[in-house]
Amino acid sequence: MTGRFHKMHGLGNDFVIVDAREQEMELSAAKATAIADRHSGIGCDQLIILRPSDIADFRMQIFNADGSEVEACGNASRCVAKLIGEETRIETKGGVITGHATADGAIVDMGTPRFDWQAIPLAYAMDVLNMPVGWEDLQNPAAVNVGNPHLIFFVEDSAVVELDRLGPMIEVDPLFPEKVNVNVAHIADGVIHLRVWERGVGLTQACGTGACATAVAAIKRGLVTSPVRVDLPGGSLTISWTAGESIQMQGPTTYVFSGEADWSQFG
Numbered sequence: 489m490t491g492r493f494h495k496m497h498g499l500g501n502d503f504v505i506v507d508a509r510e511q512e513m514e515l516s517a518a519k520a521t522a523i524a525d526r527h528s529g530i531g532c533d534q535l536i537i538l539r540p541s542d543i544a545d546f547r548m549q550i551f552n553a554d555g556s557e558v559e560a561c562g563n564a565s566r567c568v569a570k571l572i573g574e575e576t577r578i579e580t581k582g583g584v585i586t587g588h589a590t591a592d593g594a595i596v597d598m599g600t601p602r603f604d605w606q607a608i609p610l611a612y613a614m615d616v617l618n619m620p621v622g623w624e625d626l627q628n629p630a631a632v633n634v635g636n637p638h639l640i641f642f643v644e645d646s647a648v649v650e651l652d653r654l655g656p657m658i659e660v661d662p663l664f665p666e667k668v669n670v671n672v673a674h675i676a677d678g679v680i681h682l683r684v685w686e687r688g689v690g691l692t693q694a695c696g697t698g699a700c701a702t703a704v705a706a707i708k709r710g711l712v713t714s715p716v717r718v719d720l721p722g723g724s725l726t727i728s729w730t731a732g733e734s735i736q737m738q739g740p741t742t743y744v745f746s747g748e749a750d751w752s753q754f755g
């Protein structure tokens with residue numbers, strides 16, 4: 489059974505987007521993993537499936553490369569908003585978000601961040617803005633839920649952190665019942681420099697929800713003011729947020745190509 493897909497990315501965080509409002513697309517975790525595989529599949533960080541919704545313009549399913557279905561994906565939300573063009577409301581597992589295309593990408597309202605430990609979620613009560621925990625040199629993080637769970641470490645120089653070793657260790661720590669995305673950031677001249685180990689994927693070129701969560705934690709700690717530029721390996725996003733408000737994220741998107749695939753080959 490063949491079907492169409494779009495290949496897009498947000499600062500190198502790349503997606504296979506399937507509009508299942510127009511085609512049948514039954515999906516299992518194994519099938520999502522096979523499609524995302526960069527050798528035997530199409531290859532992407534996340535597989536995005538658009539489906540009809542009763543409460544928004546459409547529903548967006550988000551599957552990490554490991555097949556896990558998750559609540560939010562900022563860069564994919566921007567890519568889908570760019571694809572749709574006009575203002576659009578998107579239902580996700582993490583809530584309803586809105587977005588619209590801009591000249592070079594999209595602006596997305598990611599909803600309001602959550603800080604209570606049960607909402608992150610953590611396994612037990614803790615001050616989520618200054619957590620009394622650490623892993624080797626990474627100490628005293630913050631945790632924010634922006635639809636999905638993020639842990640944020642502010643360090644001297646994010647470039648030298650061995651995130652490829654520490655990220656997977658922290659991602660599956662029992663403190664995080666639903667695992668966690670791991671962010672390491674430093675601030676220079678009011679700009680956040682960020683690298684992310686993504687839950688269910690690994691190191692990515694950019695992470696939209698990571699940029700949102702890190703910007704929110706930095707603003708709450710008084711390290712930066714809103715709006716703030718977040719520089720990731722793949723490029724820059726601009727995040728705006730004030731306490732009690734929803735998070736706005738703006739940045740470029742890239743449309744790579746559209747293709748056809750025989751979905752039955754992936755299981």
Ligand SMILES: N[C@H](CCC[C@H](N)C(=O)O)C(=O)O
Nearest residue numbers: 561562563636686687696697
């Ligand atoms: N790995 C994330 C989902 C994708 C987040 C990232 N690609 C973004 O742009 O927000 C998670 O498991 O919560």
